[in-house]
Amino acid sequence: MGLGSDMYRQQILDHYKNPRNYGELEDPDFTHVGENPSCGDTIRVDVALDDGGETIDTVRFSGDGCAISMASASMLSERLEGMTIEELHALETDDITEMLGVEISPMRVKCAVLGRQVTQDGAKIHRGELDPDRIEE
């Protein structure tokens, strides 16, 4: 058996079926929506900041997608709380797959990192470091 069964270990299925921090914030500091067109996955992330905008206080995500993208966003949302924006931007693809605790097949990596990408892009747009029209999906 290959990666597939591995990819759907209990933890992933649990986060997919019972996503943590699922929902929206009433008054977020920033909100961003992104999609992975090859899957049709869409994720919205709402973030409230703290510490003069340097630290992430609360995260909510919502959206629709495959188990990998949803579980990854759910697990990420737990990690993000308390992280600095700098730490957010330092998150690499390897950090995400390590967090997921399973090997991700190459065609599914875009699903796995969608939540991270949306959060990073949202933070950059919030700080004026990214033009929303120039996002490469």
Added chain:
Amino acid sequence: MGLGSDMYRQQILDHYKNPRNYGELEDPDFTHVGENPSCGDTIRVDVALDDGGETIDTVRFSGDGCAISMASASMLSERLEGMTIEELHALETDDITEMLGVEISPMRVKCAVLGRQVTQDGAKIHRGELDPDRIEE
């Protein structure tokens, strides 16, 4: 050895080096020029008719081309004199290769039949049976 050496038997070379009926007519009944663009061969045929326009009296040809097209036009010009227009139109590719007395490789057939084609087209245009703009070369 294949067709090549065969193709250049003495008779062909003789007609190529000493073309019969080479030249132009002062007052032809019809004149036609045709070319084989893949070779760059060009042949002009002048024909004088007899017998109320039904029979070929005199033929002259001129032009520039490979040994196969020139020798074929030369040999054809001898045959044509005295032929009826109907007989001219009945001439098929096989008749030409038979006249040449050698096997013609497939890529050279267009060279071999150029003289015949030009004469046939000229006769048809003369009789108003062919629109000069619609000739497929």
Added chain:
Amino acid sequence: MGVQEQYPFDVQAVRADFPILDRLVGGDPTTVGQDDSDDTPLVYLDNAATTHTPEPVVDAIANYYRGYNSNVHRGIHQLSQEASVAYERAHDTVADFIGAAGREEIVFTKNTTEALNLVAYAWGLEELGPGDNVVLSEMEHHASLVTWQQIGKKTGADVRFIEVTEDGTLDMADAAEKIDDDTEMVSVVHVSNTLGTVNPIRELADMAHDRDALIFADAAQSVPTRPVDVTDLDVDFLAFSGHKMCGPTGIGALYGREAILDAMSPYLYGGEMIRRVTYEESTWEDLPWKFEAGTPSIAQGIALAAAIEYMDDLGMERVQAHEELLAEYAYDRLTDLGSVEIYGPPGDERGGLVAFNVDGVHAHDLSSILNDYGVAVRAGDHCTQPLHGKLGIAASARASFYVYNTVEEVDALVDAVSDAYDLFA
């Protein structure tokens, strides 16, 4: 009686021609080709995307390169003569196969997509303008949908879509309305690569011709799977791809009615398609070479002819019967699971493919899990995003069958789908 006993030909004998069917999968997906970590037998059900290539076709390719590889058309030397004869004859083979008059009506292209673009550029850009319209269907593949949409934007012509009914067929009353006196082109898919619907091309051709419009049949899914005759269908253009019918990648064919192709200006410019060139002006070669600029896909054209001979030996009626047998069996078994939604017409009225979703399982997850069982299906939008939008889904999984697939492979699919449902339930 087992379904197997109804096979119209010896499927095991066919399978023996396809060494790839013996592959194991399931290991490291970044290693190209089988390796030691692969341990699960392959069940290949992604034939609507591309079919496999039987040994006679692989041999035709190797024989070309090892035996008579050469550039065509203009060469006097023997290798060039041989390559020219084989390449030109391949056009005759295609013409015969689809009932065209002769090689003048067969242009080799890269694939179906290029064939559609060729007509859209060479015919569409010249003939279309504001006030004109082009009629497609809502189930078009992106190859035709995006192409005519963009040519519409360039020319100002309106692009309209015949509606798909609840049961996944074309609304022919809507077709009769959309095809009107301003219609210049009707471009419709013959067999839908998503719904499996077999569209009434002849009826649409009659409607188009009644309005002096042309009709283009996208036959990417029909020529590989059933007898197709351009004269019976009365189409003006038709296109298909070699890689979906046991042929190589990189080759497709456009059929065009001779008088129409003849009146069209060329599309790509370059060598082989010209007659006379000066620095100021050019004139064009005869059909079909006028539309084949540059060194053609010689080996691929010859191999396409070999693929057609392979299919012809099986017999296209029998190929169709085999497709229908597997499609109906898969439709019934998947339906019996209760947790599966299938798109398109019933099992006994469709081409050899089934697109579906499983309750609670995203199509991409499903495909990943099936892959784990060795079962290769496609998951995504199958290049019909707008149709998926209309169906209210972002993606679906699609199992599609070909001459080497078996009832047991459908069973493997159904078992894996059932396990995936349980995993997520």
Added chain:
Amino acid sequence: MGVQEQYPFDVQAVRADFPILDRLVGGDPTTVGQDDSDDTPLVYLDNAATTHTPEPVVDAIANYYRGYNSNVHRGIHQLSQEASVAYERAHDTVADFIGAAGREEIVFTKNTTEALNLVAYAWGLEELGPGDNVVLSEMEHHASLVTWQQIGKKTGADVRFIEVTEDGTLDMADAAEKIDDDTEMVSVVHVSNTLGTVNPIRELADMAHDRDALIFADAAQSVPTRPVDVTDLDVDFLAFSGHKMCGPTGIGALYGREAILDAMSPYLYGGEMIRRVTYEESTWEDLPWKFEAGTPSIAQGIALAAAIEYMDDLGMERVQAHEELLAEYAYDRLTDLGSVEIYGPPGDERGGLVAFNVDGVHAHDLSSILNDYGVAVRAGDHCTQPLHGKLGIAASARASFYVYNTVEEVDALVDAVSDAYDLFA
């Protein structure tokens, strides 16, 4: 010292990779492949038209079809992953080979001709208009000459030709005049397929960029025969074909500077090149996929990478040295015959080809006779009709060399030419 001793690599070892070189010819030219009537060893000197295909490349093709044939990009199953990895990596291989920044800058096309048309359509139709001009050279191949000529007619842009001097090189003073402030594109052949001239692309690139024009190098004859680096040449576009460099037919590559490709609209529309499609609108994929519509030439792209690896193993400096050695030897020996006129620069300043005419022998007759000696050369206009017109000839014969050709084969050519002259004298 014999010329053979100067070979930069073991030519006999190379020959062993090409089974076609052992073919006999001379028999019935309508039988495809060797038959009993063939009795003369082949001397293949038509490499500028197409080169032969070594076993590792034929194997790469067969391994694809037998081992991991699948459609690419969108598939989650393992075969699709493997095919995608190999196909995408092939773009990296091409990028590395010609010094491009990465796969974003490499678009796979059918051949050089399609690459030129892609830019002419996608860039030219948008950017050119009356008052603008495109500068070519008088020695352009029809692939670029006819394409820009026709795009000029469609857009109203002027098309100009840098003159070729008596000695077969570009008149650079004329280039400096023709390239002016209204020039939008300079499109020049790198190595002429007729004259063998190696054009100063970098100098022309500087001239073009000084006038804010772009430059397109037709590298169909240069990438196969010498080291080519797009950064050193500072070109904006460059194109070549796989079949002229040990690769398969049906594949070529377009290099484009990323920023320019990025700003260009797509050319062919369809699957794989889109991001989002609705019935009304479409958006495009990232580079290079935006320019690769439909199922790509997967096997051919992968085999092109295998061909590049084969060439890279030989070493492009050494390939160039071998080409030059044979070209100079052939030039000298043909010149010594006294009855031969060669077109283009001297033997020590040219690419690996020699186009010529023999006094009193039409090029087509010459080619027929040489074929009888097993010697395959091309006869005709080599897709440079206007240049032939300027030279005052309708046709020429061309011998062109590649990595497997030997000094003895040049001797066979020269002997046959000499006999042909005698036959007609």
